[in-house]
Amino acid sequence: MNKIIRVTSEFSFEMAHVLNNYDGPCRNVHGHSYRLFVTLAGIPVNDVGNPKNGMVIDFTELKKIVLNTIINQFDHSVVVSSDFDREKLGMIKNAFGNTVVVDYQPTCENLVSDFAERLVKEIPGGIKLHNLRLFETARSYAEWFAADNEFPPTSR
Amino acid sequence: MNKIIRVTSEFSFEMAHVLNNYDGPCRNVHGHSYRLFVTLAGIPVNDVGNPKNGMVIDFTELKKIVLNTIINQFDHSVVVSSDFDREKLGMIKNAFGNTVVVDYQPTCENLVSDFAERLVKEIPGGIKLHNLRLFETARSYAEWFAADNEFPPTSR
Amino acid sequence: MNKIIRVTSEFSFEMAHVLNNYDGPCRNVHGHSYRLFVTLAGIPVNDVGNPKNGMVIDFTELKKIVLNTIINQFDHSVVVSSDFDREKLGMIKNAFGNTVVVDYQPTCENLVSDFAERLVKEIPGGIKLHNLRLFETARSYAEWFAADNEFPPTSR
Numbered sequence: 001m002n003k004i005i006r007v008t009s010e011f012s013f014e015m016a017h018v019l020n021n022y023d024g025p026c027r028n029v030h031g032h033s034y035r036l037f038v039t040l041a042g043i044p045v046n047d048v049g050n051p052k053n054g055m056v057i058d059f060t061e062l063k064k065i066v067l068n069t070i071i072n073q074f075d076h077s078v079v080v081s082s083d084f085d086r087e088k089l090g091m092i093k094n095a096f097g098n099t100v101v102v103d104y105q106p107t108c109e110n111l112v113s114d115f116a117e118r119l120v121k122e123i124p125g126g127i128k129l130h131n132l133r134l135f136e137t138a139r140s141y142a143e144w145f146a147a148d149n150e151f152p153p154t155s156r
Numbered sequence: 157m158n159k160i161i162r163v164t165s166e167f168s169f170e171m172a173h174v175l176n177n178y179d180g181p182c183r184n185v186h187g188h189s190y191r192l193f194v195t196l197a198g199i200p201v202n203d204v205g206n207p208k209n210g211m212v213i214d215f216t217e218l219k220k221i222v223l224n225t226i227i228n229q230f231d232h233s234v235v236v237s238s239d240f241d242r243e244k245l246g247m248i249k250n251a252f253g254n255t256v257v258v259d260y261q262p263t264c265e266n267l268v269s270d271f272a273e274r275l276v277k278e279i280p281g282g283i284k285l286h287n288l289r290l291f292e293t294a295r296s297y298a299e300w301f302a303a304d305n306e307f308p309p310t311s312r
Numbered sequence: 313m314n315k316i317i318r319v320t321s322e323f324s325f326e327m328a329h330v331l332n333n334y335d336g337p338c339r340n341v342h343g344h345s346y347r348l349f350v351t352l353a354g355i356p357v358n359d360v361g362n363p364k365n366g367m368v369i370d371f372t373e374l375k376k377i378v379l380n381t382i383i384n385q386f387d388h389s390v391v392v393s394s395d396f397d398r399e400k401l402g403m404i405k406n407a408f409g410n411t412v413v414v415d416y417q418p419t420c421e422n423l424v425s426d427f428a429e430r431l432v433k434e435i436p437g438g439i440k441l442h443n444l445r446l447f448e449t450a451r452s453y454a455e456w457f458a459a460d461n462e463f464p465p466t467s468r
Contacts (some may be wrong), residue, residue, distance in 0.1 A: 003425045003428075003456060003460075003461050004457075004460040004461055005421040005425060005454050005456055005460075006453065006454065006455040006456075006457065006460070007420070007421060007452070007453070007454050007455075008452060008453050008454075008455070009451060009452045010451035010452065011451075019209075019210070020204075020205055020209070021204070021205070021206075021209065022207050022208075022209070023207035024214070024216060026467075039455075041460065044419065044421040044425070045423055047357035048332075048333070048395050048417075049333070050333075051333055051334050051336075052334075053332070053333065053334075053417045053419075054416060054417030054418070054419035054421055054422045055332070055419050055421060056421055056454075059452055060336060072212075074450070083204050095407060104210060105159050105209040105210030106210070107200065107206075107209075107210035107211050108163070109161040109163060109200040109210055109211060109212055110200055110210045112161060112175060113159045113161060113200070116159075129187065139166035139167075140162050140163070140164060140165045140166065141163070141164050142162065142163050142164075142212075143161065143162040143163075143164070143195075144159060144161055144162075145160075148159075148160040148161075148162070148197065149159050149160055175359075175365075175366070176365070177360070177361070177362075177365065178361055178363050178364075178365075178370060179363035180363075180370070197419045239360050252442075260366060261365045261366030262366070263356065263365075263366035263367050264319070265319060265356040265367060265368055266356055266366045268317060269317060269356070271373075272315075275396055294444040295321060295322035296319070296320065296321045296322065296371050297319070297320050298317050298318065298319050298320075298368075299317065299318040299319075299320070299351075300315060300317055300318075301316075301318065304315075304316040304317075304318070304353065305315050305316055
């Protein structure tokens, strides 16, 4: 059974964001029901005496990692770029219980990229963070793949 | 944040087709509720002054391209191969308001291949058409991937 | 149209399993509604005279292969490892109408790996078994990809 297998868990969280300077309706604070798919790759444990026999990772452990690293921080938060107007940011901080200030525009693309950076440090040795899929709406999503970024891309 | 990210939008359209000479029930005119997933890959804009900051492509622009190139032509149409019997084709053209004649058997496989050829020309520079997924029924689909076809395959 | 296209069909089956020695609730016999996605890759037939013109494989043929090779054996069965305690196995065999004994821990990872081994032998020439996705719950799944396993991995 010595094969590389990918395992995926789906998570969901409710989050508001603002797209600073965007020329569409998303420039205003608004929320989405995000869905995050986390995919790891590895060789399942092959050891009858190991309680994790047959698993790349115990789904319970994967869930714990993703909850601690991503969901517990971003669920029911409003995410704003540090470039955002200071006065408006103050108002948002007053109005929302949980404001997360990030150093990037919080588009679906940049969020999934940030989540990958956070998660990659938490995955146990011998297992690879293979890809993340982040649904922003029911019919649109962004994805980060380790394989797409193994060689540094030239900037756009 | 200088990472390659994939973005996907889902579309749907209602379409009838005929599979000429097929040895199953699909040889008769019949319809499906197709769902098309269009995936692009690129590096999100990293420029605070750009209204598209943080985006590979504005989802609004992606939708416009797919609607203009695919959906507006194929939605509520009947698609028939140019090999089809001329007399029957005439009858179909009379019976259906919107007949699209293509130079291939309109299976899910050939349709997704044709859609890729049409879309690849419309994607803005610096962004790659990564793959298309076309659901013909709720539980079956065909996919075209750029990477599968980068080197000309030998014919079957 | 001489392109490589991937085609996928979705299947579902109800199955119970036991994870021997596992340190969680799955050590008891319990069931899931599994969903299996089978993806093949090939060049669609390009021959007007062939009834399968435009197809990588007739979806009807793919369904027949997967039903015969996987679904008919595992649907409404209980799957147990041959390492399992002999006495308990006897009790399970008495209690369940259809017991499948396998030589591995029946996790989602090992099941999808086994299904790949079984299916790869049944796929017609010229077509490749590209990947399998097996949902164990509505929000978690394991995947086997041919490309991940083309070069023998070092053991864990």
